[in-house]
Amino acid sequence: MLASIRLGRRQLVIFLLLSVVLLIQSAQLVPLSTQSMLTASKSTNRSDSMVESATVISTSTSNQSIPAGWRSWRAHIASIPAPQAGCFAAAYPSTVWQPTQCRTVPSSLRLLASAPSNVGNGHDEVAQSSGTLIGSSTGSFQSVVGLTSETDSSLGANAFSLQVNSQFFPGVSTTYTGQKSGYEHSWEQFVFTNDPSGSQIFIQYWLIGYQSTYGGCPSTPPPNGNGWYSYGNNCYANSPSTAVPAQAISNLANLALTGYANFAGSNDETLFCISGGNCYKVVITDGVVNLYKYWLDSEFNVFGYCCASTANFNSGTAITVANTLDDQSGNAIAPSCVVDGWTGETNNLNLEACSTNGGQILFTESNGPTQVLTTGVDAGQGTVSPSCPVGCGEPVGSMVSVTATPSSGWQFSSWSVTGSSCSGGSSSDPCTFTMPNNAVTVSATFIQPVTFNTEPASFPYASSPGSISACSGTFTNGQSSSACGSSFSATANLPSPSTGWQFDQWTWTGGVSCTSNTANPTSCTFTSQGSLTATFAALVTFTVSPASAVIGWGSCAGPNEANGDSIYATNFGPVTACYYPAGYSVSSWACSSGLSCAGSGDLTSVSFTGPGTITLTLKTGSLTNPASTMLTASATQSGSSFTVSGTLTAAGSGVSGETIVLVFGWSTSIVTVTTASGGAYMYTATAPTSAGPYNVDAFFLGDYGATTQYLPSKATAMLTVT
Numbered sequence: 001m002l003a004s005i006r007l008g009r010r011q012l013v014i015f016l017l018l019s020v021v022l023l024i025q026s027a028q029l030v031p032l033s034t035q036s037m038l039t040a041s042k043s044t045n046r047s048d049s050m051v052e053s054a055t056v057i058s059t060s061t062s063n064q065s066i067p068a069g070w071r072s073w074r075a076h077i078a079s080i081p082a083p084q085a086g087c088f089a090a091a092y093p094s095t096v097w098q099p100t101q102c103r104t105v106p107s108s109l110r111l112l113a114s115a116p117s118n119v120g121n122g123h124d125e126v127a128q129s130s131g132t133l134i135g136s137s138t139g140s141f142q143s144v145v146g147l148t149s150e151t152d153s154s155l156g157a158n159a160f161s162l163q164v165n166s167q168f169f170p171g172v173s174t175t176y177t178g179q180k181s182g183y184e185h186s187w188e189q190f191v192f193t194n195d196p197s198g199s200q201i202f203i204q205y206w207l208i209g210y211q212s213t214y215g216g217c218p219s220t221p222p223p224n225g226n227g228w229y230s231y232g233n234n235c236y237a238n239s240p241s242t243a244v245p246a247q248a249i250s251n252l253a254n255l256a257l258t259g260y261a262n263f264a265g266s267n268d269e270t271l272f273c274i275s276g277g278n279c280y281k282v283v284i285t286d287g288v289v290n291l292y293k294y295w296l297d298s299e300f301n302v303f304g305y306c307c308a309s310t311a312n313f314n315s316g317t318a319i320t321v322a323n324t325l326d327d328q329s330g331n332a333i334a335p336s337c338v339v340d341g342w343t344g345e346t347n348n349l350n351l352e353a354c355s356t357n358g359g360q361i362l363f364t365e366s367n368g369p370t371q372v373l374t375t376g377v378d379a380g381q382g383t384v385s386p387s388c389p390v391g392c393g394e395p396v397g398s399m400v401s402v403t404a405t406p407s408s409g410w411q412f413s414s415w416s417v418t419g420s421s422c423s424g425g426s427s428s429d430p431c432t433f434t435m436p437n438n439a440v441t442v443s444a445t446f447i448q449p450v451t452f453n454t455e456p457a458s459f460p461y462a463s464s465p466g467s468i469s470a471c472s473g474t475f476t477n478g479q480s481s482s483a484c485g486s487s488f489s490a491t492a493n494l495p496s497p498s499t500g501w502q503f504d505q506w507t508w509t510g511g512v513s514c515t516s517n518t519a520n521p522t523s524c525t526f527t528s529q530g531s532l533t534a535t536f537a538a539l540v541t542f543t544v545s546p547a548s549a550v551i552g553w554g555s556c557a558g559p560n561e562a563n564g565d566s567i568y569a570t571n572f573g574p575v576t577a578c579y580y581p582a583g584y585s586v587s588s589w590a591c592s593s594g595l596s597c598a599g600s601g602d603l604t605s606v607s608f609t610g611p612g613t614i615t616l617t618l619k620t621g622s623l624t625n626p627a628s629t630m631l632t633a634s635a636t637q638s639g640s641s642f643t644v645s646g647t648l649t650a651a652g653s654g655v656s657g658e659t660i661v662l663v664f665g666w667s668t669s670i671v672t673v674t675t676a677s678g679g680a681y682m683y684t685a686t687a688p689t690s691a692g693p694y695n696v697d698a699f700f701l702g703d704y705g706a707t708t709q710y711l712p713s714k715a716t717a718m719l720t721v722t
Contacts, residue, residue: 073092074273077090086283087101087242087243088100088281089281092277101243103241104226126339127336128336129297133327133328134296134325135260135292135330138256138322138326139256139301139321139323141302141320141322142320143399144317144318145317146318147313150314152304152310154306155309160193160194160249161191161306162301163189164190164258167187168185168187169186170186172186176220177288180218182213183207184210185209186207190257190258192244195246199244200243202238202242203284204236205222205288211231211232217230223284223285240284242282247274251274253275255275256275258270258272261295266285267283267286268291297338299341311345311348312348313348318364320362320363320364322362323335325360335361336356336361337361348367349367351364353373355401355402356385369437371437371439372394373440373441375388376443377445380407380446381406396436400434404431404444409448413427414445417442419439449482451532452478452534453477453531454534456538464495466492469493470490471483486525488524488526501611503534511528511529535570540612541612542563542614545563546618547564554576556578574599574604575606585619588600591613592613592615593611594609
């Protein structure tokens, strides 16, 4: 990165800063008042995804005491936009970004030949988004083991850089690129440079191939930057920089660097935080090279100070690096590990296995002794990460994390580990441990669960629901177990209170099979994913008034229940009023407790969640001369609907409210007649048209027949749909 870049896959183009002495001598302080004011929105929904140095830190690595509220403060201060473009610092626990003097990054570069590299110079672990544009990339160190010293190949002891680097992306036309886009690539880096005399954070921009394409560099520098400079065929420029306290390499585990694109909708930012201490940032417009439109890959690591130099760590160093991605709304991106890279700086460590963990990648790099880690799957279907079926080298003393991911329909069960043990136990996921000085094998077992269901699914009228006891647990509807083994016993437990309930039967699916569907308990076998369902029957009591009528299940041809009958039922649905005496019709249906009714007339639908009562109430018919009933019907069309209307003429005093059934040929509608003069009662109904012509039949649903529902009183209207 910094002072040098990689073109293509193998060609090194080198670039960047001056020596430490030149850096300090040529640094200029720029008052904040001279900076352009780029107003940011007062709020942002960006979440902070910095991974704290959290796990295994060797005694050689400083892990200073972190105040209890520091991590929450860091997340909060990172989400607060600076009041304008410029350079800022926030001292814990203040939640205000205070302006600091900006520095000018030196323009001098050192040209070095490409040297053999272990990490860097195009060979690094990169967090790659599958398509969602990156809004921020936070680099941190999950563990640092065995680190006692670092020497930069050019500047000496304790000189190094942290870099968050984008991938190369297309040339863009902006005010700062001279409104030209025909050059090869744009590139952006978020940088922290450290040496014993002083440290700083800034943003560096590259226009790859611009010099060779246009014969010079743009004339408009980034706001308050130090101009565009040529390097080979390329041009580069720096933002202003914010001074940061020099950091000892022993404090590496407590450092984190974040690069933001399109922060608060308009700015690019470099954010640097020291665990338990202060945070610093540089804010500049995001319109220099428009990274926010293209950012898909992010490289983070610790490298040489600049200019293709190498950070040389003492033998036995092992560092676990975390790179966490968020989108431009602050939501986590699930990246993949890709070996790539763009910076020209390097370190002397060797890359080990890379894995993903939610919104971050984790990888270890080391130069000390390693041992073989082998990972795999013992049983079932799933994967483990890192995938090391033939063995991966892991540094002795480094933190290892192996994650299990079950295939669809499977569950992780346990780890089998030889040579070490999972710190959280064999059932914890991930399995984490410190790599010993011997080989370790970690294998996952996946199993398919048994899902337990109840019918009904819920028990709102019970203090505790119906359940199933099996596989060393008790399960309600929809719960599952991975502890059933090849055989198990299951017991159906009635809801509490149990009054009005009884067990009915078992049913099963998939790889579950039981010896009896009526015995409780029952014995079952399990070979693959499946389910077991316990069906409970609810006590239903029937009340009919007058008591001479009956209620039929489904229809009058089905089982009939008389007044006062009670049964345990599971299959609920329609019930019908049957065989009521002459001169009566249905007045109402009522359901109580765990039953509910829907519908009127002779037919109603019943659903249940518990025991209850179905009540049918009949009313006395009011016709005095059934033979005198007469219907008329006519149908008219109006646009996409039609109206059927007519009259019912009958002898009696209470005909108003009686039922007329209209059969449209494709559907049925029930309407009631209303009072009119002279013994004629009106009815009307409206419905969408369907293809015609066809007859519309109107029936008077008599309330005085012993067994018949539709009496001879009928009228037909012909409707031709146009």
